[in-house]
Amino acid sequence: MVSAIGNDRNTFWESLTRGCHGFREITLADTSDLQYRMGAEVQGLSFEDSFDPGSRELLDRFAMLFLLAAREAIADSGLEAAELREAAIVTGSSLGGQSTEDELFRALYQEGRRRITPFAVPRTMANAGASHLSIAIGCEGPGLTLSTACASSTHAIGLAFWLVSQGVVERAIAGGSEAPFSRGHLKAWDSLRAIAPDLPRPFSLGRKGMVLGEGGGALVLESLESARRRGAHLRSLLVGFGMSSDAGHITKPSARGAARALRAALEDGAVDRERVDYINAHGTGTPLNDVAECQAIQEVFGDRASRLFVSSTKSMHGHALGASGALEAAATVLAIENRVVPPTANFLEPDPECPLDCVPNEAREAETRVALSSSFAFGGLNAVLAFAAPPP
Amino acid sequence: MSDALASKVIAAIAAVSKRPIEDVKLESTFGELGIDSLNGFHLLCELEEDLGIVIPDDDARDLRSVGDVVEKIRPLVEARSS
Numbered sequence: 465m466v467s468a469i470g471n472d473r474n475t476f477w478e479s480l481t482r483g484c485h486g487f488r489e490i491t492l493a494d495t496s497d498l499q500y501r502m503g504a505e506v507q508g509l510s511f512e513d514s515f516d517p518g519s520r521e522l523l524d525r526f527a528m529l530f531l532l533a534a535r536e537a538i539a540d541s542g543l544e545a546a547e548l549r550e551a552a553i554v555t556g557s558s559l560g561g562q563s564t565e566d567e568l569f570r571a572l573y574q575e576g577r578r579r580i581t582p583f584a585v586p587r588t589m590a591n592a593g594a595s596h597l598s599i600a601i602g603c604e605g606p607g608l609t610l611s612t613a614c615a616s617s618t619h620a621i622g623l624a625f626w627l628v629s630q631g632v633v634e635r636a637i638a639g640g641s642e643a644p645f646s647r648g649h650l651k652a653w654d655s656l657r658a659i660a661p662d663l664p665r666p667f668s669l670g671r672k673g674m675v676l677g678e679g680g681g682a683l684v685l686e687s688l689e690s691a692r693r694r695g696a697h698l699r700s701l702l703v704g705f706g707m708s709s710d711a712g713h714i715t716k717p718s719a720r721g722a723a724r725a726l727r728a729a730l731e732d733g734a735v736d737r738e739r740v741d742y743i744n745a746h747g748t749g750t751p752l753n754d755v756a757e758c759q760a761i762q763e764v765f766g767d768r769a770s771r772l773f774v775s776s777t778k779s780m781h782g783h784a785l786g787a788s789g790a791l792e793a794a795a796t797v798l799a800i801e802n803r804v805v806p807p808t809a810n811f812l813e814p815d816p817e818c819p820l821d822c823v824p825n826e827a828r829e830a831e832t833r834v835a836l837s838s839s840f841a842f843g844g845l846n847a848v849l850a851f852a853a854p855p856p
Numbered sequence: 857m858s859d860a861l862a863s864k865v866i867a868a869i870a871a872v873s874k875r876p877i878e879d880v881k882l883e884s885t886f887g888e889l890g891i892d893s894l895n896g897f898h899l900l901c902e903l904e905e906d907l908g909i910v911i912p913d914d915d916a917r918d919l920r921s922v923g924d925v926v927e928k929i930r931p932l933v934e935a936r937s938s
Contacts, residue, residue, distance in 0.1 A: 499913050655901045656894075657913045672913070715894050 677782020704733020
């Protein structure tokens with residue numbers, strides 16, 4: 465786990481449970497003419513110490529963020545590289561190595577450079593994280609990268625889950641990463657006017673939008689049989705994956721599309737909705753998303769909706785676009801394991817249009833039997849994961 | 857209010873909405889012209905570039921009609937010229 469609120473699982477979880485956010489003024493790009501200055505940048509990480517100079521030359525920031533997260537996840541799994549030789553690697557990223565493109569294209573167009581480094585293409589490709597991981601650990605199984613905007617790594621984890629549950633592979637490393645802080649990309653978001661000038665306040669009155677974040681997250685998935693055979697510590701069970709497309713507007717969220725994905729995840733996992741206790745929401749903090757998402761939850765859960773905990777951890781780690789799903793899946797797993805529901809931070813007061821228990825500002829101690837992690841992307845592509853507490 | 861700024865805004869809105877300029881009136885709403893939020897933000901982006909102004913996000917979210925746009929950006933254009 466690498467994020468603005470922690471560069472390892474424990475620090476990430478401690479920040480989430482304390483309601484600490486990672487927003488500061490953006491330092492990685494010039495924001496002087498933007499309508500926002502805040503972002504959730506990864507702090508206190510030395511890429512120089514983590515990667516040798518030869519590797520760094522080939523790695524965009526987004527790929528390094530994924531590789532660091534994957535190293536931690538693999539170490540935590542207790543699996544040796546040889547045991548992952550046949551595993552799948554599935555990653556998600558919305559932007560790939562756009563920081564590299566931004567930097568090199570500026571040199572080409574603005575500074576008059578005539579040549580671009582041959583490292584540009586391998587640094588920029590969206591599958592760089594997956595490819596470098598397979599090389600690093602000698603993993604020869606299926607490898608692929610999905611790009612579905614803000615749902616990228618949720619789709620990646622879901623597809624990896626299906627590869628394992630269908631018996632295509634016994635193990636998979638799945639997640640994603642994003643490094644969105646380049647001047648060109650920040651200017652593009654400025655024009656969309658979806659970014660809050662201060663803090664994201666999901667589901668709260670007074671919310672003005674999302675705030676961008678960066679990071680990387682990875683999970684090691686393993687068939688239950690294999691995990692039990694080797695006596696692995698089970699943090700949670702991934703039991704269902706649902707997808708849908710809004711078939712509506714390219715940026716406007718749809719309650720109907722979100723509801724369809726929520727239902728699909730429950731059906732895939734044969735989960736009774738009465739057993740769902742927590743939803744780690746998409747919860748961007750834009751006025752439209754949060755209302756549509758609450759409507760979708762109410763439509764799917766009926767009376768149960770008012771008894772669910774629904775929190776947005778984007779209020780702390782920021783909207784890390786294609787990496788969000790991986791960070792939030794991890795938060796969901798940790799919520800089940802630690803019997804604590806992370807809060808929605810920066811919450812001011814309830815919005816009558818978001819009439820759910822959004823766990824404002826303070827974590828709650830609560831046992832979670834089943835939890836969902838939702839991602840509803842621009843473009844109307846939706847993905848939901850269902851996690852359950854492992855059997856005692 | 858047939859002035860140069862209003863004419864410029866009307867021309868920009870006609871271009872964004874892909875409609876003949878005669879169809880765009882000051883009282884026309886974005887809804888009537890088929891301009892959704894994304895196209896609306898595209899319009900503001902074009903006007904900002906053309907007029908050398910910055911339209912604050914909070915103001916941008918309140919715009920509903922052609923006349924709203926003219927009224928909201930007039931002081932910004934005047935401030936830039938003075």
